[in-house]
Amino acid sequence: MKKKKSVAIGAIALLAAGAGLTGCSSSSSSSGPVxxxxxxxxxxxxxxxxxxxxxxxxxxxxxxxxxxxxxxxxxxxxxxxxxxxxxxxxxxxxxxxxxxxxxxxxxxxxxxxxxxxxxxxxxxxxxxxxxxxxxxxxxxxxxxxxxxxxATLSLYYNKKLFKAAGIASAPTTVAEFQADAKKLTTGGTYGLSLADNNTIQMWPILQWLSGGEVTDSKNCSALQTQASIDSLQPWVTLVKDDKISPVGQSGAEADSLFSAGKAAMEINGPWAAPGYKSAGIDLGIAKIPVGDDGTNVTLGSxxxxxxxxxxxxxxxxxxxxxxxxxxxxxxxxxxxxxxxxxxxxxxxxxxxxxxxxxxxxxxxxxxxxxYLPQVPSATQVDANGYVPFIQKVTRDGDVSADATSAAATINQLTGCSS
Amino acid sequence: MSTETLTPAPAPPRTAPDQRRQPIRGRGNGLDIVKWVAVAAGVIVAVVPFIWMIGTSFRSEADLFAHPASLLPTQWTLHGYKGVWDQLPFLRLLLNTVVFAGVTTILTLLFDSMCAYALARLDFRGKTIAFWLVLVTLMVPFQVTLIPVFIELFHLGWLNTYHGLIIPRATSAFGIFLFRQFFISIPRELDEAARLDGASHFKIYRSIILPLSKPAIATVALLNFTALWNDLLWPLVVTSSPDLQTLPAGLALFGGQHVTDHAVLLAGAVISLIPIAIAFFLAQRFFVAGISNTGLK
Amino acid sequence: MTTGDTTWGVKATPHARTPARTPRWRSRPAWLFMAPSLAILGVFVLWPIVRSFWYSLHTWTVGATDQPFIGFDNYVQLTRDPQFWGALLHTVEITAVSVLLLLVIGFFLALALASENLVTRIIRSAFFFPYVVSLTAAGLVWRFLLDPNIGLVDGLSKALGWGAPAWLASTTLALPTIIFVSIWKNVGFVMIILVAGLKGVPEDQYEAARLDGASRGQLVRFVTLPALRPTILFVSVILTIQSLQLFDLVYVMTGGGPLFTTDTLVTLLFRDGFVNFQTGYASAISWVLFLLIVIVSALQLKFFRYNDVD
Known part of the structure; x- marks a missing residue:
């Protein structure tokens, strides 16, 4: 029994000895560069x-x-x-x-x-x-x-598809943006490639353009406000009824849809340009269309x-x-x-x-x-609040009811008490 | 799977003596066709992803997007491999991975088989508890112990060292379990006889058990080697120095946030597969052919 | 750090009182043989498990100066967390379906390919190869293969006029797709271990049964299956443990989405622990998972009567 214990101690000592050998190797010299x-x-x-x-x-x-x-x-x-x-x-x-x-x-x-x-x-x-x-x-x-x-996000568009649909230039207003997305949606192609998960957020831009907000200045959810619901509803209708974009894409899938020439527009950052070009897309890059109230907005990352x-x-x-x-x-x-x-x-x-x-x-x-600047628990607000909210409303949800339940989740996470 | 089929029956059923006695393969040719069609379909499902992966690693983005239904490139390009080669200190990564996976596998074989020998061949108090302690270590995902292990490694001063990389991985419950199941099936008479001749336990382990266990050794070696070779997280946790980085860690960087080039990504995956494929075909001969001598129990 | 040491030190003590039938000299070397493995597992796995239990009793965050002790509050909170119940459900679903199918398909393949010739060897290699590929690489390849735009699967399906389902973006298809890939990955392992087991079934048992006129099905049921019991035990315990801990595949392919429909316990605890910095809460999840695995494994060992095989 004694022997067993000593074996155990020996094993530990051996491990510890190894530790000692390298423990002293991390001394920094005072001369030379830092x-x-x-x-x-x-x-x-x-x-x-x-x-x-x-x-x-x-x-x-x-x-x-x-x-x-x-x-x-x-x-x-x-x-x-x-x-x-x-x-x-x-x-x-x-x-x-x-x-x-x-x-x-x-x-x-x-x-x-x-x-x-x-x-x-x-x-x-x-x-x-x-x-x-x-x-x-x-x-x-x-x-x-x-x-x-x-990085800021811009509107990438496929010039070839625009020409085929008879559209001369990239949209500059929200109304044009929505009309073009619809017009560019034909049998084989989508007007816009939207991603809702594992991606840089695109949906908040759509809401911001028409006066919607995700959170307010007190870090409370603003999704359930009438302005936010009204900003989101047209896009949800376009996705659900007019099928301007596939539902539930990840960022990578949205990019590959655009790269494949099967989507006419996508909102994305500067990192995407080289890939689109090497995929052979006749690429145009434009500013995000002007918002309903005449101001410009996009998402920065x-x-x-x-x-x-x-x-x-x-x-x-x-x-x-x-x-x-x-x-x-x-x-x-x-x-x-x-x-x-x-x-x-x-x-x-x-x-x-x-x-x-x-x-x-x-x-x-x-x-x-x-997106969600200085909002407490922002990663969870995104993962448990906003992402599932968009995923629900674009599938079979109801914008105002889902906004209410998402708001409850978000307020609980941010500790908002209003 | 019903309980009944798994319950061992004491003896084969005795059927009526007038039933035709016929060798097993003589029956059910129709069934045989169904069987081989199913196997063939399975082979296609198993293999096609690899062919597609190798093919796509030689494709340009434009080709990939234009012909999604094509298994092979319409035009071949090497730019995926060039991309990997240009951006990685390839030989250094390869060397580190070989040292990590190789040395660790050798130590694992030794320690696991020793531990399994005790669990399978020796009687002692606390055997069940020892077996459970080993088994329990299989039951925890690494993410759970990551933080405490990191802090331990720090206190030991093992971060960024080869032994910090190797020793904590130098035994695996999986290997112990597999060896134990195997050793149990080796007839006990063999070591009883050796013991009467005065052989020590170590001698029995070394000159009787191990030589009979080549298939098990090959199996554990292969499975451990590939698991270590594929392990991305562990080397990254222990080392942050680029000098100690392993191949999967280097290749993981091509799969980052904004990946735009599938060929580079898949070229990396193909490269990381090659050593495994070699190890696999080397070991495969052993552990499938050799296994027939002694069954795995 | 000394858990391994004390636990087996203490447990080893009573060996002096073992029945005389067992020669004394057998016991001592046993612990010597196990020392390296137990020391390593004790220090680098068992003790960290204990630590994580300690974390789970706190609102624990790495580096925080204050780690408030909250008793079992994390566990109470778990019972009210719909994401936890969802993840638990998916984990159990994935495990039950994939382990069952793996055993059935693997057993079928083992029977079909047990004979030794060049063809069966090549086919066995083909089935086994996915197992030795890293889960990350496998997940990546399948994610691309299933991509509606560049993937071969939908490419072929469209060419055949079947349309292009968005496998991983669909709330109903994503989970079965993950299970399918998990089976693709592991079926070769089951097959190869069972083939090895089949080789161990003594030929005379078959001979005897054949002489008694047993049909093919009867041979499988009354000779093969009983003889394979220890092998099936090993395979199903390992598969169950691996499957309950499924992470990489899901993480690479769907990240737990869409709408959390493929979330598993480990993807959840990864998110809570490393993205949301709730180490205490993540540790509580891991302990629930750990206990689940211990219970399931114990049941499997009991069910297969592990003790009477040696």
Whole structure:
């Protein structure tokens, strides 16, 4: 019996010994450049753009060396909280492609408030960011992240299908948008390719255009208001009765429908353009049509970049974020990826304006709104509230009844008490 | 499946003596045709996804969208493979994956068979509990233990190390269970005789049980190797250094948020399949042909 | 960290009192043989399971300074969560249907392909190959195959004039489609293990039965099935456990949608734990799942009378 115990202890000791061997290998030397690690989940067409930022930064100076690791977003979501808790995580990370995720890290004190803000190339120029962005990342008066990118959604259309239907140009008003969608829906093709799950949200734009809202300023659901119901109903009718779009598509399916030339229009971000072109679509890109009240609106999407509260190099990390969001870096990034610049002082830039793709996305930066900005439990409001709501009404639901039940779910999640 | 069919009958039924005695294969030719048609249909369902996958990895987007009903490309292009090759430190990933899956599989075979030997061949108090402890570890999805395991690895200082990658995966309840079921079927007289000759347990395990268990070893080796090879999450949890990344982790990046190129994605999937296919065809000979000596119980 | 250690240390103690029939020297090496496996499983699986139970009694979030203890509130909340009941139902449906069909189809294939020749070997390989492919890759390929626009399935179906159902976007078709892919993935495993089992059935048992004039069906029922009992036990326990934990396939193919119709317990706990940061609540879900698996496995072991095979 004694022997057995000693075996057990021996086994544990063996495991522990292995631990000791590597435990001491993580000492950082005081001389040489400061090493910073960054985790992001950027893949696809824009990925080389981010890699270039890191490369340029490392080349621009010799005191800080940044290493960026790209992992799937799911993995980052699963690992980052524990990694930052134990202090083994990266100095800087994009925790998710969803800006709202920062709230959670602020709550657990895992992210560093950014203080190196101001003007000039060495500071984070918050005053030059699109205003929705700074607001989104500020909690209790402190800034906790910077935008890694800023994408707006535009209207992609298939010129060949438009010509075949005898439509000369992309729609510019909601009424034209709806009429065209209907007209372009023929036996084999759909007028519009709408996705409702695993996608960047498209439906809120349709509602915003006609005065609808998802949530109000107090984070209460606005879905059940008459204005929201009225904004949604025509689109639901178009989908259900006129079959302008397949129901229940994921983002990937919606994209492949458009790529296959079987949908005349799709609302999507700048990342989609290269794929559509390589699929052989005669592609047009236009601004989202003007809303009923004459104002422009589209959805903006951003991924946050935040610094670990436990980083040993807060100054250098902020220096890197300042570089990332600086004017010259953003100009280069926009040119190479087609993403609009996240800064307002580039919206009039001549080179960007000359680019037919970038210019469409960039011109909508001032009109862009974030989806569920700073709404508590935003991911759940989306997953348990808005997504099932759209899925229900486009199948066999009733807009006003489903809006009421979705509103109850949302209000419970946000803790809204009105 | 009814209870009745699974309950063992004590003896085969005795039928009337005047019934014709005929070998089993002589009957039911009609049934045979139905059987082989069903098998053939099954083979098509099993294989077509792979042919389509390989074919599509050589297709351009335009071709894919234009001819969805075609199994093979109308024009062949290598751009999917170029895309993967250009963007990944391929040999490094391959090496890491081979080390991770290979070393871990070897350790797993050793530890699992030892553990199963005790569970199958030795009598001791607490055997049922030990068996259940092993079995219970199969019953928890990894997502559940991810956070506590990560924190443990941190306290051990094993994050971003090869042993952190390997040791926690160096045994599998699945393998122990499979080995145990196999070892039970080996006649006990063999080790009784060896024991009378004064052989130690280790000697019995090594020179009697293991040599008789080649089919089981091949089966566990193959299943473990492929499971480890395919494991995306574990290596990503333990390592964040690009130097230690494995192939599935590298390939997963092509399946990210805004995937627009199916050929690249499927080229990645095809590449990750090749080593498994090789391992499979190597082991297949063993574990199907060799298994006839001793049944798996 | 020492769970493995203490549990089996304590359990091992009474071995001195084992009946004299069992020679003493047999016991001690048993634990030695099991030490590496039990140490690893104890440290990296069993103890974390215990930890997750501890989390489930709290409003637990990674990194939070305050983890309020709430007793069994998470479990009480589960009973009122329609998503949980939905996920539980789908998990049970997927498991019941797929395990049953897998055993039946796998058994049929094993019988048809048990003989040794080149043709059966090639066919067996074809059926087995999907099993060794990663679930992620399999899910991906099937998602594309079933895509209404680029997929072969609907491409062919349209060419034949049958229309193009949106398999994964339909609330009624999505779950059966997932079950189908899960069967496609696993049927070769069942077949290969059962083929191995068939080889172990002594030929003289068949011979004796044949001499007694048993028909083909009778041979299967009275010779093959009883002899395969331990093998079927192994296969069904493993399949049930895997199926109750189904995640990757669903995650890749539908993410639990549409309208949560393919949500399983593990996709739900993934969402709650890692997307919504409710680790405590996710741990409660996992413990319900864990207990479900333990109970089902215990029933299976009892039903197949695991103890009398050795």
């Amino acid at each position: 090493d910073l690690t960054v985790w992001t989940g950027f893949t696809g067409g824009d990925a080389p753009g981010y890699k270039q930022i890191v490369k340029d930064f490392n080349a621009s100076q010799s005191k800080v060396k940044v290493t960026m690791t790209v992992q799937p977003w799911d993995t980052i979501q699963q690992k980052l909280p524990s990694a930052w808790l134990t202090g083994t995580g990266p100095d800087i990370a994009a925790p998710a492609p969803d800006p709202n995720v920062i709230a959670q890290y602020v709550k657990t004190n895992s992210v560093l408030p950014l203080t190196a803000t101001g003007s000039g190339d060495t500071k984070i120029n918050t005053s030059k960011f699109a205003s929705a962005l700074t607001k989104e990342f500020t909690y209790n008066g402190k800034l906790y992240a910077v935008p890694a990118n800023y 951003t991924a946050p970049l935040a610094i670990s509260a436990k980083t040993k190099h807060p100054t250098e990390a902020q220096q890197f974020l300042a570089y990332w969001t600086s004017k010259s870096t953003q100009l280069k990034f926009s040119k190479s990826t087609g993403f609009p610049p996240l800064r307002t002082d580039l919206s009039d830039n001549a080179t960007l304006k000359a680019d037919p793709t970038v210019s469409v996305f960039a011109s909508q930066v001032p009109d862009a709104r974030l």
